[in-house]
Amino acid sequence: MGEGALDDGRRAAVLSLVERTRRGGRASDQVFEQLLEAIRGLRLLPGQPLSETELARDLGVSRTPVREAIARLTDAGLVDVVPQVGTTVAKIRLAEVEEARFVRESLEIAAIKVAMPLAAADVAGLRRLIEDQRHALDAGDLDGLFELDEALHGRIFALSGHPGVWATVRRTKVHLDRMRRLVLPDRALISEVIAEHASIVDALESGDAIGGEDLVRAHARRVSALTPELTRRFPDHFA
Known part of the structure; x- marks a missing residue:
């Protein structure tokens, strides 16, 4: 080869x-x-x-x-x-990363709005996923952490009544996911990401649509904001 x-x-x-x-x-x-x-x-x-x-x-x-x-x-x-x-x-194409970010952000904001308010049992399930993310981070299980992150967002779409939309989002965001994988070893940053997950669930539980929208928007844009640093650290990975 x-x-x-x-x-x-x-x-x-x-x-x-x-x-x-x-x-x-x-x-x-x-x-x-x-x-x-x-x-x-x-x-x-x-x-x-x-x-x-x-x-x-x-x-x-x-x-x-x-x-x-x-x-x-x-x-x-x-x-x-x-x-x-x-x-x-193919190398990671930043234009496609940004398009995927836009699709994910727009659809997840819509899903958050529809998913409010949630039953207590639904919130409990989301909180268990967040706790599992913390355990995976502590164990250094990066693959498991990534899948638990995906599961949380997929669950939000399921609670909105549109679980198939998450499958559509996943198909659009492979370039974005590769950027997300690059930052997984950064324990401090991922701790912040998990804290954002908890805040999003808090907003869902309280029915805070405006706060939830703001949180999802900031969360979706986190990796894109790291583009200059990632392209500097991994120049061979980007087109």
Whole structure:
């Protein structure tokens, strides 16, 4: 795969994800989903060269589903294919980060408004997710922390009566999620993020629509505000 290729450990991590979900469905769909999540989770790094042959071998499939999956990822702006040069994971595109931020912020503000007021049981479930986030941070479980963050926001959309909207939001924000992953090791910053989650739930419980809207807006814009610092620290990750 050339310079910058995946080492055996990274390839094995991708393989283990695909192998666990190979039953049922088209192989190309499964390969697409696994590569998509590997890109979202930075297991496949921005600018990383990709080889159909090696991916097919490591994922235990033929080259055809890998080729189909890469074509879909290319259409989604997550893989770059340059004739006579090669195939690479797309770098993080700041314009797409900003578009995803706008979509997420707009839809989550709408969801917050619809979700108010909440029953006590619903608030209790959200608070348990926040507590689980604190435990994951203390344990250094960054993957678990990310998924718990996603679960909290997904739950808010579910409480609004529109759970499918969160799935739509997730499809738009892969570039944004890759930026979020870059800041996960920053314990102080993530502690602030979790505190913001708690404040959003407080607003939901009290029925404070205006305060909740302001909190969601500030929360959604946090990573975008870190763009100068992230592009300085990780110049090779950005287009």
